[in-house]
Amino acid sequence: MRYRINNASFLLHRFVVSLVFSIVVFLFNQNAVSGQNNDTNKPWTVVIDPGHGGKDPGSLGRISKEADIVLGIGLKLGNYIEQNFHDVNVIYTRKTNKFVELHKRADIANKNRADLFISLHADWFSNSRITGPSTYAMGLHKNEENLAVAQKENAVIVLEEDYTTKYEGYDPDSPESYIIFSLMQNTYLDQSLEFASYVQDQFRERAKRRDRGVRQAGFLVLSQTTMPSVLIETGFVSNPNEERYLASKQGQDYIASAIYRAFREFKKNIEDKSNFTTLHQQNRIRFMVQVSASRKRISTDSDFFKGYKNVHEFKIDKIYKYAFLDSGTYNETLAFRKKIQKDFPGAFLIALKNDTIIPVREALKIINR
Numbered sequence: 573m574r575y576r577i578n579n580a581s582f583l584l585h586r587f588v589v590s591l592v593f594s595i596v597v598f599l600f601n602q603n604a605v606s607g608q609n610n611d612t613n614k615p616w617t618v619v620i621d622p623g624h625g626g627k628d629p630g631s632l633g634r635i636s637k638e639a640d641i642v643l644g645i646g647l648k649l650g651n652y653i654e655q656n657f658h659d660v661n662v663i664y665t666r667k668t669n670k671f672v673e674l675h676k677r678a679d680i681a682n683k684n685r686a687d688l689f690i691s692l693h694a695d696w697f698s699n700s701r702i703t704g705p706s707t708y709a710m711g712l713h714k715n716e717e718n719l720a721v722a723q724k725e726n727a728v729i730v731l732e733e734d735y736t737t738k739y740e741g742y743d744p745d746s747p748e749s750y751i752i753f754s755l756m757q758n759t760y761l762d763q764s765l766e767f768a769s770y771v772q773d774q775f776r777e778r779a780k781r782r783d784r785g786v787r788q789a790g791f792l793v794l795s796q797t798t799m800p801s802v803l804i805e806t807g808f809v810s811n812p813n814e815e816r817y818l819a820s821k822q823g824q825d826y827i828a829s830a831i832y833r834a835f836r837e838f839k840k841n842i843e844d845k846s847n848f849t850t851l852h853q854q855n856r857i858r859f860m861v862q863v864s865a866s867r868k869r870i871s872t873d874s875d876f877f878k879g880y881k882n883v884h885e886f887k888i889d890k891i892y893k894y895a896f897l898d899s900g901t902y903n904e905t906l907a908f909r910k911k912i913q914k915d916f917p918g919a920f921l922i923a924l925k926n927d928t929i930i931p932v933r934e935a936l937k938i939i940n941r
């Protein structure tokens with residue numbers, strides 16, 4: 573599908589249409605279940621999305637079609653992951669040459685609460701000398717070239733039945749619609765960019781491809797997912813050499829294994845970070861200022877606390893203890909105690925380890941260890 577840049581058309585209705593579209597997508601993202609893997613025991617799920625298929629062949633080269641190339645790469649990638657990680661669930665948006673609507677691709681990832689969404693594509697450009705893969709995350713395009721790639725990939729929706737209602741009248745040809753569309757919040761942008769950079773590193777270092785870099789643009793398929801998501805343009809079918817590479821089993825294997833290595837690095841990094849957080853939280857030491865102990869329960873918003881916020885209640889044996897939490901650090905809590913002394917003359921420092929009161933001396937030993 574070729575694209576047209578619709579110049580000289582800053583028409584108001586388009587602006588309104590794109591605004592409505594953005595709000596719909598934004599609300600959709602707000603309501604969708606988060607796919608992020610905060611639970612270290614939950615097995616990982618990766619959704620592999622070979623672009624195009626069926627009545628949509630994607631970009632056409634001399635000897636091959638984008639749809640076939642990316643299916644080949646996608647199946648090889650899934651195989652690599654399944655063979656090396658028995659704890660990773662691999663889901664494909666298509667495993668055969670069939671047409672799948674863009675919003676359904678995102679739905680599959682959202683419904684399966686995927687941890688990573690990888691959309692696979694191959695590009696075409698009028699200058700046949702251009703080569704090399706690039707990896708995109710959702711965002712505002714920095715140049716016309718990135719915008720053009722997103723427009724071309726989004727244009728596939730015109731092949732979908734009734735696309736004007738499904739995408740709220742969204743027009744993939746309208747450049748101005750991308751501006752608002754790309755400014756939408758994306759909770760997983762950092763992680764998407766992180767994975768994208770691993771992918772490009774592997775393409776450059778291991779597969780020896782020309783690195784066209786990590787980029788951003790407003791891809792419809794990425795806008796609707798609720799997990800780290802990238803779209804990989806694996807190379808140009810308009811360049812005869814690169815097309816032969818992408819169409820060959822060996823070339824597809826190199827590309828798939830590069831993405832697999834990037835996945836391995838990404839997964840490890842996420843797990844290391846979450847292990848660090850868990851470890852940190854296991855020994856979490858916080859300091860508070862205790863202001864009262866009572867046999868009778870006091871409501872934490874009672875006037876007794878003189879308007880101070882962050883009142884914490886602990887019940888130990890039959891005694892209720894009440895303490896204020898400031899920053900939780902030792903020095904700042906000491907200063908805080910001094911500050912509130914005129915309101916609570918008997919206030920004193922207490923220490924908590926994982927929300928259990930422990931002697932201050934012991935807490936200091938732990939944090940100085």
Ligand SMILES: [Zn+2]
Pocket residue numbers: 623624630631638692693694725
């Ligand atoms: Zn494509």
